Amino acid sequence: MLKNDKQKYYNLVKICGGLIILSLCAVFIYFSSEAQEKKPEPYQLFYTANHSYESKDYLKAMENYIAILDQGIESGNLYYNIGNSFLKLGRLGHAILCYEKARRLIPHDSDLRANLAYARSLAESVNDGSSENILMKVVGAIFGSYNLREIILAATVLYLILIILVGIFVANPFASRRLKIPIFLVAILFLISLLGSLVRYFDDHILRHGIVIQKDIACKYEPIDKSTTYYILREGSDVRILSTRNAWRQIARPDGKTGWVKRDAVEEI
Amino acid sequence: MRQFIKIIISVLMVLTVVSGRAVAADKKFVVNLDRNRVSIGEKAQLGLSFYGTQSMPAPDLGNIDGLDVRYVGPSTMMTVINGQVSSSITHMYSIQPLKIGKFQLGPFTFKYKGDDYSSNLVFLEAVDERVAPIAQASGANMLQQFNMGDRIYLTLFVDKPAAYANELIPVTVKLYVNRLNVSDIQLPSFDQAGFSKVEFKEPKQYRERVGGALYDVLEFKTSIFGTKPGDYHLGPAKIKCSVMMPRATSRGPMSDDFFPNDPYGGSMFDDFFTRFERYPLELKSKSVDIVVLAVPTEARPANFTGAVGDYQFIYTASPTKVKVGDPVTVHMDINGTGNFNTVIIPNLESTSGFKTYEPQVKTEENRKSFTQVLIPETDTVKSVPKATFTYFDPNSREFKTIIQGPISLQVEKAKEEAPSQVVGPTPGIQAPAPSRDADLGRDIIYIKESPGIWFKKGKAFYTTNIYLGVVSAPFVLLMTLYVFRRRQTRMQTDSIYSGRILAIGASKRGLKDLSTRLKTDDAKLFYEALFNTLQSYIGYRLHIPPAGITVNAAIEGLVQKEIDPAVVSKVKKLFDACDLTRFGYIEVDGRKMRDDKRVLEDVIKYMERKKV
Numbered sequence: 001m002l003k004n005d006k007q008k009y010y011n012l013v014k015i016c017g018g019l020i021i022l023s024l025c026a027v028f029i030y031f032s033s034e035a036q037e038k039k040p041e042p043y044q045l046f047y048t049a050n051h052s053y054e055s056k057d058y059l060k061a062m063e064n065y066i067a068i069l070d071q072g073i074e075s076g077n078l079y080y081n082i083g084n085s086f087l088k089l090g091r092l093g094h095a096i097l098c099y100e101k102a103r104r105l106i107p108h109d110s111d112l113r114a115n116l117a118y119a120r121s122l123a124e125s126v127n128d129g130s131s132e133n134i135l136m137k138v139v140g141a142i143f144g145s146y147n148l149r150e151i152i153l154a155a156t157v158l159y160l161i162l163i164i165l166v167g168i169f170v171a172n173p174f175a176s177r178r179l180k181i182p183i184f185l186v187a188i189l190f191l192i193s194l195l196g197s198l199v200r201y202f203d204d205h206i207l208r209h210g211i212v213i214q215k216d217i218a219c220k221y222e223p224i225d226k227s228t229t230y231y232i233l234r235e236g237s238d239v240r241i242l243s244t245r246n247a248w249r250q251i252a253r254p255d256g257k258t259g260w261v262k263r264d265a266v267e268e269i
Numbered sequence: 270m271r272q273f274i275k276i277i278i279s280v281l282m283v284l285t286v287v288s289g290r291a292v293a294a295d296k297k298f299v300v301n302l303d304r305n306r307v308s309i310g311e312k313a314q315l316g317l318s319f320y321g322t323q324s325m326p327a328p329d330l331g332n333i334d335g336l337d338v339r340y341v342g343p344s345t346m347m348t349v350i351n352g353q354v355s356s357s358i359t360h361m362y363s364i365q366p367l368k369i370g371k372f373q374l375g376p377f378t379f380k381y382k383g384d385d386y387s388s389n390l391v392f393l394e395a396v397d398e399r400v401a402p403i404a405q406a407s408g409a410n411m412l413q414q415f416n417m418g419d420r421i422y423l424t425l426f427v428d429k430p431a432a433y434a435n436e437l438i439p440v441t442v443k444l445y446v447n448r449l450n451v452s453d454i455q456l457p458s459f460d461q462a463g464f465s466k467v468e469f470k471e472p473k474q475y476r477e478r479v480g481g482a483l484y485d486v487l488e489f490k491t492s493i494f495g496t497k498p499g500d501y502h503l504g505p506a507k508i509k510c511s512v513m514m515p516r517a518t519s520r521g522p523m524s525d526d527f528f529p530n531d532p533y534g535g536s537m538f539d540d541f542f543t544r545f546e547r548y549p550l551e552l553k554s555k556s557v558d559i560v561v562l563a564v565p566t567e568a569r570p571a572n573f574t575g576a577v578g579d580y581q582f583i584y585t586a587s588p589t590k591v592k593v594g595d596p597v598t599v600h601m602d603i604n605g606t607g608n609f610n611t612v613i614i615p616n617l618e619s620t621s622g623f624k625t626y627e628p629q630v631k632t633e634e635n636r637k638s639f640t641q642v643l644i645p646e647t648d649t650v651k652s653v654p655k656a657t658f659t660y661f662d663p664n665s666r667e668f669k670t671i672i673q674g675p676i677s678l679q680v681e682k683a684k685e686e687a688p689s690q691v692v693g694p695t696p697g698i699q700a701p702a703p704s705r706d707a708d709l710g711r712d713i714i715y716i717k718e719s720p721g722i723w724f725k726k727g728k729a730f731y732t733t734n735i736y737l738g739v740v741s742a743p744f745v746l747l748m749t750l751y752v753f754r755r756r757q758t759r760m761q762t763d764s765i766y767s768g769r770i771l772a773i774g775a776s777k778r779g780l781k782d783l784s785t786r787l788k789t790d791d792a793k794l795f796y797e798a799l800f801n802t803l804q805s806y807i808g809y810r811l812h813i814p815p816a817g818i819t820v821n822a823a824i825e826g827l828v829q830k831e832i833d834p835a836v837v838s839k840v841k842k843l844f845d846a847c848d849l850t851r852f853g854y855i856e857v858d859g860r861k862m863r864d865d866k867r868v869l870e871d872v873i874k875y876m877e878r879k880k881v
Binding site for chain 2: 012013015019020023026042043046050053068069072073074075076077078080081084085087088105106111114115118119148149152153156159160163164166167170171
């Protein structure tokens with residue numbers, strides 16, 4: 001009886017271990033396949049666009065860049081280059097919008113940070129993060145250089161490591177004493193990365209951030225043309241999109257004042 | 270800049286003033302040894318120098334009897350001889366004698382790209398005793414040895430023996446060379462306590478006749494300025510370089526007695542027996558006295574900031590017709606001669622009504638320009654304020670002030686939203702001020718040359734089912750492992766629990782076995798299985814090893830557990846039926862077997878309900 005149980009137990013441990021390792025492999029294969037999904041056409045378009053940019057034909061460059069987006073793919077560098085093209089064409093709002101989109105993909109890129117700061121200085125729309133709460137500021141300080149994908153990936157890897165450690169802890173009572181500290185540390189790291197993931201996800205996807213892409217937009221009290229203007233929004237300003245109704249968007253300024261603007265005046269990041 | 274000059278100087282590497290005998294200038298291929306006498310086991314360096322090319326491959330010297338020859342590597346060189354630039358490549362070989370004797374190296378002949386190269390010959394003597402290395406002549410010794418004090422020297426000259434503080438003082442350092450090969454010339458340096466840092470410009474090269482002798486001159490120019498009044502000594506200026514000299518050692522069979530130790534004496538044998546060596550040399554000039562005067566304090570304007578020189582001030586602004594909030598760029602150019610290090614932006618009279626940014630400063634030779642952006646904040650502004658620049662002119666010894674402006678400016682109101690009424694604006698939040706360190710004149714960083722990693726738009730990995738599976742599967746497995754482990758622990762520590770679990774297992778397996786046996790219609794095997802099932806089930810339930818269960822033990826145990834006597838009776842009957850059939854006392858049919866199986870099931874059901 002005992003022999004049979006032991007055998008079953010070891011078989012189960014083996015199966016669990018194998019499946020966890022397979023899961024880890026699946027994660028990395030998935031990421032690598034996602035990252036290496038190379039198609040020749042987007043590359044060709046990208047380099048053609050770069051050539052047009054070098055020839056100072058910014059409109060043509062932008063056409064090619066946007067043609068890549070139309071294929072349903074995106075990259076941080078692509079948004080960065082589109083932002084540059086917009087800036088060269090004097091369309092500050094669009095440039096800032098594209099830089100912000102790029103920031104969600106390559107937040108660590110110093111060139112992007114410099115160009116975004118420069119564009120914001122031109123638009124006089126400094127986003128100093130003063131409207132963020134403490135949690136977001138803390139998460140921003142820890143994970144500011146990483147995008148949501150990277151934070152979730154880190155959390156996932158930590159989670160799987162934690163599962164493995166806890167699995168060993170459960171399966172082998174003799175190893176449990178040695179594993180307490182590693183499990184505690186990994187659990188702390190996992191919780192931090194999980195918190196970072198949730199906050200960043202909330203900021204990126206739940207709070208709908210937008211950029212004013214037209215010059216001096218009148219923000220109204222009501223979604224009616226003849227309504228009283230509440231305040232004027234500068235091109236490139238940050239807003240939060242609260243709702244959309246027909247041709248109007250309800251937005252909130254960083255100081256919390258809400259109002260209605262024409263739908264095409266603000267674009268979501 | 271200094272690095273750049275060094276590079277230029279290194280290109281001009283060898284400044285040569287050649288004596289009556291040219292140093293292999295007309296030869297294309299020269300062979301030399303770094304020493305001509307070595308002991309067994311020591312190595313000498315053999316150099317094969319090809320002039321007029323830098324692409325000559327390493328020649329194969331082949332086997333030389335008694336010598337171990339190994340190729341070390343090439344080195345290329347640019348040389349200036351009498352103003353003529355030539356290039357050369359030297360292939361170095363390591364030569365180690367294997368026996369005592371005198372070895373002749375060369376003449377070597379090679380053919381390359383149609384050109385014939387033929388070398389001189391050199392001799393290497395291998396001796397038994399240890400050969401002391403030839404002492405390197407120091408620069409001073411070498412000058413003394415060859416009596417060359419008037420052949421190469423350095424001078425330091427300042428245009429003004431006295432100057433005001435912050436006034437530029439031109440300094441000239443000249444290197445005079447008379448018929449010598451000089452290389453590796455470094456930039457001059459000198460003691461400069463009390464003066465600004467010295468940066469030399471690119472040197473000029475020309476010829477100058479001094480005392481009847483023609484010298485090649487390398488002229489280094491710079492400007493310094495005194496930082497505080499006082500009497501100072503400038504210099505001595507120093508220059509480090511190398512001089513290519515014939516080696517002052519034995520030169521073969523026809524040496525000193527007939528040909529004195531004058532490297533430029535000229536001998537038909539010199540070409541064969543003379544080898545040139547590089548001697549490091551540090552030349553020093555005389556020092557110069559300079560008096561630094563204080564800028565007068567009398568009549569010194571309040572806005573004097575230390576600019577000393579002779580300047581002009583140009584002041585412009587554009588555009589001069591703007592709207593409120595539009596930038597006006599003000600250019601302030603200071604031209605002239607003098608010390609631009611101490612020139613700061615001219616003073617604007619008043620910038621009230623303007624938003625201002627940090628000025629952009631650009632310094633060129635004899636010019637410093639300031640670009641200041643002013644943004645009118647109101648339409649009441651009528652002019653760009655006047656600017657004042659004050660400096661001290663050391664030639665006229667007086668302060669001068671240049672006032673430019675004001676420049677008239679037409680400022681219009683900014684365009685407003687006509688149809689709407691604007692209420693409650695909070696400009697401080699609506700238009701945050703640009704960061705303080707915003708650089709005017711900066712521009713965007715160039716586009717990325719590669720697209721980076723592609724992602725599917727709007728489709729992140731963490732939203733896919735695969736990811737959910739990857740995340741949830743390990744958790745489920747962990748929970749399974751946990752439950753199994755807990756059950757296993759309980760089985761080991763909780764006998765009641767383990768008995769119940771094992772009894773259930775035994776009954777299930779037994780009933781399944783009975784069903785199988787029933788189909789075979791073999792009564793003996795059926796009751797055998799029935800007995801085992803009953804024995805195992807009751808044994809586990811009563812916590813008695815199944816092998817130890819007999820009819821009496823089972824009945825006794827059941828009675829102790831206060832089991833219904835009818836059930837006890839059924840159990841007894843089942844045991845009896847098993848015994849009678851197994852041992853062949855009676856024969857039973859299928860119906861009886863099915864009935865007994867049903868009785869067993871009833872017993873098990875009762876026991877499970879009773880939770881014995």
